[in-house]
Each structure stands twice: as C-alpha cells, then as structure tokens.
Amino acid sequence: MVEKQRRRPGETREKLMNAALTLVGKERHFASLGIREVTRQAGVVPTSFYRHFRNMDDLGLQLVDELGLVLRRMMREARANVLQADKLIEESVAIFISHAQANRSFFMFMAQGLAGESRAVQEGIRSEMRFFASELANDLRRLRLVDHLTDQDLDMTADLVVRSVAFSLTDLLGVSPDDDYQIGQIRKRTTRFLQLIFVGAANWKSPG
Amino acid sequence: MVEKQRRRPGETREKLMNAALTLVGKERHFASLGIREVTRQAGVVPTSFYRHFRNMDDLGLQLVDELGLVLRRMMREARANVLQADKLIEESVAIFISHAQANRSFFMFMAQGLAGESRAVQEGIRSEMRFFASELANDLRRLRLVDHLTDQDLDMTADLVVRSVAFSLTDLLGVSPDDDYQIGQIRKRTTRFLQLIFVGAANWKSPG
DNA sequence: TGTACATCAGTGAACGCGCGTTCACTGATGTAC
DNA sequence: TGTACATCAGTGAACGCGCGTTCACTGATGTAC
Numbered sequence A, B: 001m002v003e004k005q006r007r008r009p010g011e012t013r014e015k016l017m018n019a020a021l022t023l024v025g026k027e028r029h030f031a032s033l034g035i036r037e038v039t040r041q042a043g044v045v046p047t048s049f050y051r052h053f054r055n056m057d058d059l060g061l062q063l064v065d066e067l068g069l070v071l072r073r074m075m076r077e078a079r080a081n082v083l084q085a086d087k088l089i090e091e092s093v094a095i096f097i098s099h100a101q102a103n104r105s106f107f108m109f110m111a112q113g114l115a116g117e118s119r120a121v122q123e124g125i126r127s128e129m130r131f132f133a134s135e136l137a138n139d140l141r142r143l144r145l146v147d148h149l150t151d152q153d154l155d156m157t158a159d160l161v162v163r164s165v166a167f168s169l170t171d172l173l174g175v176s177p178d179d180d181y182q183i184g185q186i187r188k189r190t191t192r193f194l195q196l197i198f199v200g201a202a203n204w205k206s207p208g
Numbered sequence C, D: 001t002g003t004a005c006a007t008c009a010g011t012g013a014a015c016g017c018g019c020g021t022t023c024a025c026t027g028a029t030g031t032a033c
Helices: A011-025 A035-042 A046-052 A056-081 A085-102 A104-113 A119-143 A151-174 A180-202 B011-025 B035-042 B046-052 B056-081 B085-102 B104-113 B119-143 B151-174 B180-202
Strands: none
Touching (some): A011 A035, A011 A046, A011 A104, A035 A056, A056 A104, A085 A104, A085 A151, A085 A180, A104 A151, A151 B180, A180 B151, A180 B180, B011 B046, B011 B056, B011 B104, B035 B046, B035 B056, B056 B085, B056 B104, B056 B119, B085 B104, B085 B151, B085 B180, B104 B119, B104 B151, B119 B151, B151 B180
C-alpha cells in the first residue's frame, strides 16, 4: 500500500520547484520544461501541479522570489566577511563564486531568465539585479572609497559591476563545477574586470 | 492546383531559418520551438525540415553562423563610420543600437543562446563574441588610444566592453522598438558604461 | 470538548491534440558517356 | 547533342506517444459553535 497524504504543508510545492530547478541544473532550459516532466521529476502525479501553480510561468515567478532570497543571503555573507578594504574585490568575487557553485541551478535559472520567454520572469530577475546593484551602491557610499562620485555615477558604477559579475556567471555555468583551474581563471578575470571598473570610478569626472 | 517545386536552391532552408528567427522575435524562446511549429511558420510541410537539418539544434548552429555574418557587417560599418576619436564611443554605441534594432531577432537569438539549452550553440555564440572582442582589441591597438596597456590588459578591456554592450542588448530587447525615449536612455547608459571602462583603462597600471 | 461542515491537497482515469519521425513516392536537376 | 541514370528536395499519409488539462473522488486538516 502506498503511503499517501499527511504531508508537511507546502511539501509538494517545494518538491515541484526543486524538480524544475534540478532539470534546469541539468542543462535543460526552463522555457522547454513541461508540467508532466516536472511532476515526474518531483515524483508526484501531474494533477498535483495545479494545486500550487497555474502554469509553468507561475512556477517561474515563484522561483524568482526564492532567487531573491538566495541573493540576499549572498549579500549578507559578503557584508559580514569582507573586512579589509584592500581585498574587497577579491573577497567579494570569491564569495560570489562559491555561492554560484552552491546554488548552481538557481543561478542557471537566473541566467536563462534574463532572456527568457516569460516577460514577467524577465522583469522579476531584472528587478532583483537592480535591487542588488542599489544595495551595492549603498555599501560603496558607506565605505567612502569613491567619495567624489555623484549618487548617479555611483549607481552607474554599481550597475556595471553587477552586470559584469552576472556575465561572468554565464562563464562559470559553462564549465564543470569540478574544473578548479577554469574556475580560478574566471575568478581572476572577474576580479580584474571589477578592478578596472573601480580604477575608472576613481578617476571619473562627471560630465557636465 | 498548388504551384510546387522548381524553387531556388536553398530557398526552403532559408525559409526555415527565417521562420525560427521570426518566432524568436515574437518573444518565443528558441529552446521551446518545435519542428512542426517552425515548418508551419515557414509555410512548408514538416518532412521538409529533415532535408536541411538533423534537428532543432542543428538549425540553431546554422543560425549562429549567420549571426557571425551580421556581427561582421556591424563591425565593418563601425570601422567605416567612426572617424573622430573623441566621438568614438558614442558613435559605436549608436551603430550597435541601430544594428540591434534592424536585426532584432538575430540579437534576441544571441541573447537567448548565451544561456541556452544547446552547449554547441552556446559555445558558438561565445566564440563569436570572443572574435568580436579580439577585433576590437586590434582596433584599439591601431588607434593607439591606450598605448600603455599590455596586450593582455587590452584584451581584457575589449572583453569587458563587449560584455557590457551585450548586456545592454538584453535591456534593449526588453523595450518596444518604437519606444525612442527608453532606447535613448539605454544608449546613454551604455555610452557611460564604456566611458567608465575607458577611463579605467587609461589609468590602469598592470599589477606585477 | 465534541460535532458538523468547509477547505485543502493529493489521486487515477480519461480526453483530444499536436508532436517528432518514418515511409514510399514524385518530379526537377545534375552528371557520365 | 542526346540519352540513361543518380541525386536532390518537396509531398502526404501514417505511426505511436507524451502533452496539458478536466473531472469526480478521497481523506486529512481547519473552523464555527
């Protein structure tokens, strides 16, 4: 006899979201996932899907919300651990890379969603990135490392940093998680990108 | 009676590739396109597909090749038209944006493919971007605007420029092609990103 | 505390449909001699 | 130049299958009084 029901509330919902993420982590594109496929991966009957989501887009939107949590967690860790200003960039990049590795599927979903099929998911991910960039701008303001920049120029700098890191993400997701050499290369290159941007910011004069 | 056969050689192949691009241009993700869907859009019987492609991935790879041509055309135009060094960035960005608008579907395909399902397509697009970046580095070397950089640092700068522009592409593709105000904003922001990067490059000292 | 009822979340059967792919056929075009 | 044959590219019919979605059902949990 099959053990059924008496599940923790929200358990199936969670299973479905994890199933979608797992498939995305296996090089599948979110846009090509089907409801039956996801429920199969989750070990759940297809009809269960509709108890939690209206369709795959809906599931995608809820994944975006969770992605936001992952990003906030990463930010918190970066704030706690990046203590020496002179190592700020190296350490932040290292933390980013370790989080990207630990949540590979989530970040894959994010990279896919930026040019994805659902406009709403796309907007959601963009909005998470904007939030991230604005928090970074606040941190930079607080650290007073680039004191001569106007608020607007600081925002621009933070935005460019976030974009560069996001692009490195797609590099990172393209190599095997075990390939330490390649990952090291990506880490170094990302670090240099950010250094270049900060040299630019340090010497920036607002056009007027 | 239906007029049939006696087609220009390669005509159907072209129709199929255009059909896929058209669908991608309509917010569809390439990974979610089906063979029947593409042939329907092309006005061709499903079996015709197999005369030209082994599967959708194959079609994707051939689109990457065409994408390369589009990028080379853009590069050529930029070289021909960007004459004054002081307007170099503005003018290049303007040319990029006008090409992105004129080949919206192609660039959409490119943005999608970077995090797409097919590893081969992904690699193809990356390789086109690397080529583009290396050509840009050559141009910068020739113009002698950043003479103090090592070859490696110049490559890095060009790479960062290309990435930033590619990311702006996803901004651009997210707004309506008629929304001149938004497009203007994206143009300005991209220009400032590149200016920031070049200020960084101008003041860069290779670590050693 | 107990009872009646509503809501919630999971199930299996069933539907009609569009999918990818195979097949044998056809006429146009290219090639050998 | 003409003829015989191979190759190419397009066609329509057919296949089995997995898809999204609906439905009526069931038992567990929450709520009202």
